[in-house]
Amino acid sequence: xxxxxxxxxxxxxxxxxxxxxxxxxxxxxxxxxxxxxxxxxxxxxxxxxxxxxxxxxxxxxxxxxxxxxxxxxxxxxxxxxxxxxxxxxxxxxxxxxxxxxxxxxxxxxxxxxxxxxxxxxxxxxxxxxxxxxxxxxxxxxxxxxxxxxxxxxxxxxxxxxxxxxxxxxxxxxxxxxxxxxxxxxxxxxxxxxxxxxxxxxxxxxxxxxxxxxxxxxxxxxxxxxxxxxxxxxxxxxxxxxxxxx
Numbered sequence: 001x002x003x004x005x006x007x008x009x010x011x012x013x014x015x016x017x018x019x020x021x022x023x024x025x026x027x028x029x030x031x032x033x034x035x036x037x038x039x040x041x042x043x044x045x046x047x048x049x050x051x052x053x054x055x056x057x058x059x060x061x062x063x064x065x066x067x068x069x070x071x072x073x074x075x076x077x078x079x080x081x082x083x084x085x086x087x088x089x090x091x092x093x094x095x096x097x098x099x100x101x102x103x104x105x106x107x108x109x110x111x112x113x114x115x116x117x118x119x120x121x122x123x124x125x126x127x128x129x130x131x132x133x134x135x136x137x138x139x140x141x142x143x144x145x146x147x148x149x150x151x152x153x154x155x156x157x158x159x160x161x162x163x164x165x166x167x168x169x170x171x172x173x174x175x176x177x178x179x180x181x182x183x184x185x186x187x188x189x190x191x192x193x194x195x196x197x198x199x200x201x202x203x204x205x206x207x208x209x210x211x212x213x214x215x216x217x218x219x220x221x222x223x224x225x226x227x228x229x230x231x232x233x234x235x236x237x238x239x240x241x242x243x244x245x
Contacts, residue, residue, distance in 0.1 A: 009058035033212030081164035091144035102158035
């Protein structure tokens with residue numbers, strides 16, 4: 001049974017259909033890629049899965065449970081974390097404080113998070129994640145003082161903190177230099193090798209084709225293709241969607 005299952009997911013904005021009857025499954029331990037031209041519905045799909053938007057139709061199931069239409073905090077607490085196209089960090093908090101806030105987000109109310117004492121085990125776990133990402137030396141640095149690439153790493157680290165079962169990455173490599181791309185890809189592959197499940201939206205075709213073993217293609221809100229990187233690259237529907245052939 002898929003860990004995450006999406007069936008006939010549809011999202012309308014007035015008369016515009018951002019998603020139309022999109023279905024897909026994500027297996028435990030998979031690293032699934034989702035690609036498509038701008039405006040194809042990729043981020044809207046993530047929004048509907050994670051409770052940022054309420055679907056107009058269809059169903060989202062996680063570990064066999066219907067989570068369709070749950071609020072974002074409830075989806076997050078069930079074990080689905082994500083990153084956004086625009087980095088979501090707390091700029092005035094330090095790197096370590098950002099990590100601790102992400103850990104506590106899964107277990108308490110806002111007031112409780114602000115008032116509760118930092119547990120030693122959470123701090124230890126946060127430091128291990130920061131060491132893994134290579135930014136432990138920046139633990140006392142405010143988020144606003146980080147470079148863009150370092151903010152991307154912090155955003156990724158925050159998604160790891162609640163120990164989610166699925167992580168949705170929305171263009172994790174956008175705007176970063178080639179060295180940072182190699183760095184981030186290495187972290188994703190290492191974690192996936194340990195069994196972490198990822199779904200990745202990415203416009204860098206060279207990277208996504210080498211990163212993912214299975215790719216799903218969206219165009220104008222519809223799923224038009226699925227397969228290995230080689231199969232997708234040779235699919236006439238995909239070529240037409242990207243190049244108008």
